[in-house]
Amino acid sequence: MNKDIVLSIDGLKTQFKVGKRIVHAVNDVSLSVKRGKTLGIVGESGCGKSVTAHSVVQLLPKTGNICKGTIKYSPEVGKEYVLSDYKRDSKEIRSIRGKHISMIFQDPLSSLDPVYTIGKQIEEILFEHEKISKNEARKRIIDLLAKLGIPKPEERYNHYPHQFSGGMKQRVMIAIAMVCNPKLLIADEPTTALDVTIQAQILSLMRDIQKDYGTSIILITHNMGIVAEACDEVAVMYMGRIVEYGPLEKVFNNPLHPYTSALLRSVPVLGIDKNTELRSIRGNTPDGSDVFQGCEFSPRCDQICQHCKDGHPPVRVVEEGHEVRCWLYEGSGGSDHK
Amino acid sequence: MLGYFFKRVLLLIPKLLIISILIFIGLSFVPGDPIDHLIPPDQRAKLSPVQLETLRESLGLNEKLPVRYLRWISGVLKGDFGYSMVSGASIRVMIARRLPATLELAFFGLVIANILGLTLGYISSIKHNSIIDYTNTTLGIIGTSVPEFFLGLCCIAIFSLHLGWLPTGGRVAVGKETFFDRIEYLVLPVLCLAIGYIATLMRYTRGSMLDVLNKDYIKAARSKGISEFRVNCNHGLRNALIPVMIILVNRIPVLVSGAVIIENIFNYPGMGRMILDAISCSDIPVVMFSTMVIATMILVSSLLVDMLAALLDPRIRFN
Ligand SMILES: Nc1ncnc2c1ncn2[C@@H]1O[C@H](COP(=O)(O)OP(=O)(O)OP(=O)(O)O)[C@@H](O)[C@H]1O
Ligand code: SF4
Ligand SMILES: [Mg+2]
Numbered sequence: 001m002n003k004d005i006v007l008s009i010d011g012l013k014t015q016f017k018v019g020k021r022i023v024h025a026v027n028d029v030s031l032s033v034k035r036g037k038t039l040g041i042v043g044e045s046g047c048g049k050s051v052t053a054h055s056v057v058q059l060l061p062k063t064g065n066i067c068k069g070t071i072k073y074s075p076e077v078g079k080e081y082v083l084s085d086y087k088r089d090s091k092e093i094r095s096i097r098g099k100h101i102s103m104i105f106q107d108p109l110s111s112l113d114p115v116y117t118i119g120k121q122i123e124e125i126l127f128e129h130e131k132i133s134k135n136e137a138r139k140r141i142i143d144l145l146a147k148l149g150i151p152k153p154e155e156r157y158n159h160y161p162h163q164f165s166g167g168m169k170q171r172v173m174i175a176i177a178m179v180c181n182p183k184l185l186i187a188d189e190p191t192t193a194l195d196v197t198i199q200a201q202i203l204s205l206m207r208d209i210q211k212d213y214g215t216s217i218i219l220i221t222h223n224m225g226i227v228a229e230a231c232d233e234v235a236v237m238y239m240g241r242i243v244e245y246g247p248l249e250k251v252f253n254n255p256l257h258p259y260t261s262a263l264l265r266s267v268p269v270l271g272i273d274k275n276t277e278l279r280s281i282r283g284n285t286p287d288g289s290d291v292f293q294g295c296e297f298s299p300r301c302d303q304i305c306q307h308c309k310d311g312h313p314p315v316r317v318v319e320e321g322h323e324v325r326c327w328l329y330e331g332s333g334g335s336d337h338k
Numbered sequence: 339m340l341g342y343f344f345k346r347v348l349l350l351i352p353k354l355l356i357i358s359i360l361i362f363i364g365l366s367f368v369p370g371d372p373i374d375h376l377i378p379p380d381q382r383a384k385l386s387p388v389q390l391e392t393l394r395e396s397l398g399l400n401e402k403l404p405v406r407y408l409r410w411i412s413g414v415l416k417g418d419f420g421y422s423m424v425s426g427a428s429i430r431v432m433i434a435r436r437l438p439a440t441l442e443l444a445f446f447g448l449v450i451a452n453i454l455g456l457t458l459g460y461i462s463s464i465k466h467n468s469i470i471d472y473t474n475t476t477l478g479i480i481g482t483s484v485p486e487f488f489l490g491l492c493c494i495a496i497f498s499l500h501l502g503w504l505p506t507g508g509r510v511a512v513g514k515e516t517f518f519d520r521i522e523y524l525v526l527p528v529l530c531l532a533i534g535y536i537a538t539l540m541r542y543t544r545g546s547m548l549d550v551l552n553k554d555y556i557k558a559a560r561s562k563g564i565s566e567f568r569v570n571c572n573h574g575l576r577n578a579l580i581p582v583m584i585i586l587v588n589r590i591p592v593l594v595s596g597a598v599i600i601e602n603i604f605n606y607p608g609m610g611r612m613i614l615d616a617i618s619c620s621d622i623p624v625v626m627f628s629t630m631v632i633a634t635m636i637l638v639s640s641l642l643v644d645m646l647a648a649l650l651d652p653r654i655r656f657n
Binding site (some may be wrong): 047057059089093096097098102103105106110111112113114124125128129160162163173176213245294 | 381526553554555558559560561563564565566573576577580650651652655656
């Protein structure tokens with residue numbers, strides 16, 4: 001594994017069993033997160049962003065299973081753990097969860113346990129992973145709360161979640177995620193449930209954290225604006241596959257996949273020309289249990305060609321670090337992924 | 339929070355007064371002349387209407403309803419609960435003998451029902467859709483649908499008459515009085531009383547747990563790396579208990595009526611049998627007072643459960 005990489009996912013395939021049906025939630029996803037950088041995963045609802053993230057720390061529900069692929073985590077150069085080999089809820093994966101790789105969830109309102117004080121909920125993760133006295137823990141948590149912009153942290157320590165506003169709750173969630181100083185933070189739509197001003201605050205808070213602690217971040221979102229603002233690299237997902245993957249500027253300045261271009265057209269990005277028409281992508285995301293002969297995007301694609309219905313497009317590296325999964329780039333001088 | 343409970347306790351007083359008035363009025367409509375039960379039939383036949391009238395007068399049966407109520411309630415407040423019209427025994431003495439027996443039955447019934455109901459419901463939810471879960475659920479449906487009297491009779495037929503393991507009824511053998519001597523008498527009634535409760539509690543705990551386990555904060559707790567057991571107990575069960583507690587309150591009257599039936603089947607000398615005996619011979623003072631005792635028990639226990647719910651749920655506590 002490259003020494004700059006903290007997490008690498010290779011050929012991940014995750015399925016759900018719903019009754020007798022198999023839902024292919026994630027198909028052949030490969031990506032890597034660079035140390036101290038932010039990778040954005042973007043895509044419509046249901047495309048498999050959360051399932052990818054949950055697969056990393058084996059947080060899938062019992063009906064979900066990783067059936068192929070490897071997930072490697074390297075906390076520091078020379079050290080490497082193969083997370084996909086661990087059993088769900090095994091001691092090994094639990095010692096990674098929360099300590100090395102922590103998560104922030106979409107809805108801060110429902111992600112905090114209503115019956116415990118926030119102090120207790122932050123303590124819980126600290127006591128699980130570190131030998132630390134009650135007093136030390138309290139001091140460290142209060143310092144962290146102050147740093148995360150929660151006013152009167154000593155008092156707030158003993159408050160219950162229902163006594164906090166949404167934005168403050170998300171700060172508490174960030175405190176829970178950051179208290180053990182993890183190497184990788186997975187933020188699953190951390191701002192979707194918040195209003196716009198609070199969104200901006202939380203995003204800038206995450207940037208500050210990254211600067212101060214050198215934390216790598218996977219930022220999951222369906223908002224291209226947030227990607228533009230917060231990410232170094234971006235993976236565009238569609239129906240369980242990554243259809244385009246590359247550094248932020250390359251993907252934004254030169255979107256290769258028709259889906260990426262459509263996404264960029266459909267989202268108002270800061271500084272957008274007022275005369276540009278915002279467009280929605282026609283059609284809906286198909287169901288994960290549907291099996292496609294050809295390209296999954298073909299029913300909605302404007303640039304469909306004769307190949308598209310015959311088979312899955314392979315991954316093409318079109319320029320250095322910029323990959324796309326689309327028949328349009330077949331024979332365009334790029335090279336095969338593998 | 340203390341203030342809130344103080345208010346709740348104070349509110350008990352008017353509630354009990356209103357209940358006592360309602361019961362008093364209700365019982366005044368009970369058909370039948372209580373005099374009939376006070377004297378043996380052959381003597382009653384010999385009494386002239388005038389003599390009967392003086393007897394009624396001397397017993398205070400002829401006064402207006404409010405007067406009788408005031409006389410009764412002021413007596414109760416002074417600790418004078420009146421006398422049985424049938425046996426002439428002091429009601430206070432009767433209650434002092436019967437209430438502990440019923441409390442003992444209810445206490446063990448509740449403890450066992452809570453332990454088993456919560457544990458089985460918890461296991462069912464954790465092993466959701468497994469054989470254990472299906473077995474529990476099936477037994478639960480049987481448990482809630484079989485009436486207590488039938489269960490009681492079956493238990494007596496099997497364990498007492500056929501196998502001879504346990505006594506058919508009563509509370510303690512003659513000449514013995516320690517608690518250990520009473521245990522064998524408690525087993526069957528407690529079990530019969532508890533089974534419906536266990537089944538209900540199990541179903542609600544299971545449902546509530548399954549609901550809670552789908553919540554985001556459970557996933558968030560898991561993402562902290564704490565063990566599955568701690569996630570299920572500290573976050574799952576802890577939250578699932580809140581609605582279950584509220585259901586518990588609503589079931590208390592059912593428990594009481596169950597106790598009345600069970601006591602009669604097992605010939606258990608508690609309040610339940612006393613009430614049924616009193617009703618069957620129109621012993622109004624006894625019926626009146628024991629109904630009040632039961633009403634008080636129900637009110638106090640629902641208050642206790644409310645307090646428990648507030649202790650469990652900070653959102654209630656701080657509102
Ligand atoms: N527990 C589950 N059981 C069955 N299918 C599931 C389950 N969880 C997710 N899926 C399926 O996996 C697919 C991907 O879901 P996922 O939650 O990763 O989407 P997402 O990209 O995170 O969407 P959103 O933006 O709505 O969060 C969906 O199509 C969904 O049907
Ligand atoms: S493969 Fe064909 S259908 Fe799919 S995105 Fe590319 S052009 Fe469109
Ligand atoms: Mg999601």
